[in-house]
Amino acid sequence: MTGFLGSGKTTLISRLLGHPDMGETAVIVNELGEIGIDHHLLRRVDERTVLLRSGCVCCTLRGDLADELRDLLSRRERGEIPPFRRVVIETTGLADPAPVVYTLLSEPVVRHHYSLETVVATVDAVHGLRHDQSVKQVAIADTLVVTKGDLVETAPVVGRLEQLNPTAEVIEASFGDVEPAQLFARPARDPRDVVPSGQEHEDGIRAVCLFLDDELDWTAFGVWLTMLLQARGEDVLRVKGLLNVGAEGPLLVNGVQHAVHPPEHLDAWADDDRRSRMVFIGRRFDGEELERSLAAFNRLAAN
């Protein structure tokens, strides 16, 4: 759960935790006392980052978070805490959420015991995207919750968010009034259903869509994307897409900067349109050059 300072993140978490469907949930926060309810699995961490030797910021391991997640597992094992099935992690308003994602996907113990379900970002309709960090939070999110709609018209902010991250669901909620089902276990949004305007945010960040008619060779795709992320990882904030790799259903690919989720095979396509489709959010690239480059790598595999 990410979101800029004062965007209603804590209110949203407090309301969610009071919901009957949110039992067996542990919560990791940066500030105790802000969450206004007495929750038996509330833990606090001091943000502690371990910069790895590559010096890349997104690949910073959040040591505090990894320690806390491992501690939760061992204390559950020893019966010291009630069982839990889900953990809500609240990031600080100014934090870059990429290292949290990186930690969950790559720390050896953590990634074998937890799986990242969803990234939710709150954006307040009054202030919108007022900081580089909130732009990044939006790019990384799977679900965007627009808050404070009781104070101003939300349409301008909602429109802006849909352009910036067309893969995310945008929901509106005042006073944290959201059903857990709206945030969790949502199917991935099909990039085909959204057409980004190509309009850039002031720092050049925008979303571009990619379509490929030919079946994609998975090995070639892996070689291409790993190479792209090495060369342009700082500029590619997000990759999300459905690939036709010749299987029964599409392959879901989801990455946040240098961290890529394990690819997931889906059972079936929604309809007869079997084109591979991807959304890239970032700067200093356009859809056409990505398409041309990927197609070249795909042809290499064929001959």
Place this chain on the structure above:
Amino acid sequence: MCSLCGVLLNESWAEQGGDRRARALRLRLMNRVLAHFGLRLDEWAGRVYVLRDRTGRTAVVEDLGAIWREAEQLAGRPLDPLDPEFLLRLA
């Protein structure tokens, strides 16, 4: 998992579920690309890769992500798959 810090991890997302044929294809594709930067990749003991440049400098790497990082070091420049000149030569 991470193209920059892949060395920490024992399995890259891009190498999951691959059999020997996929591994051989990957090696062939990588070498087609790396050749443009004066580099060559060989498998060693079926588990790690050895990357070398024309002067004989080598680097041992464990996964796909780490290969690109080391290749950048050996080549002394970024290996950008969007570079139009590189794509022309690759075709």
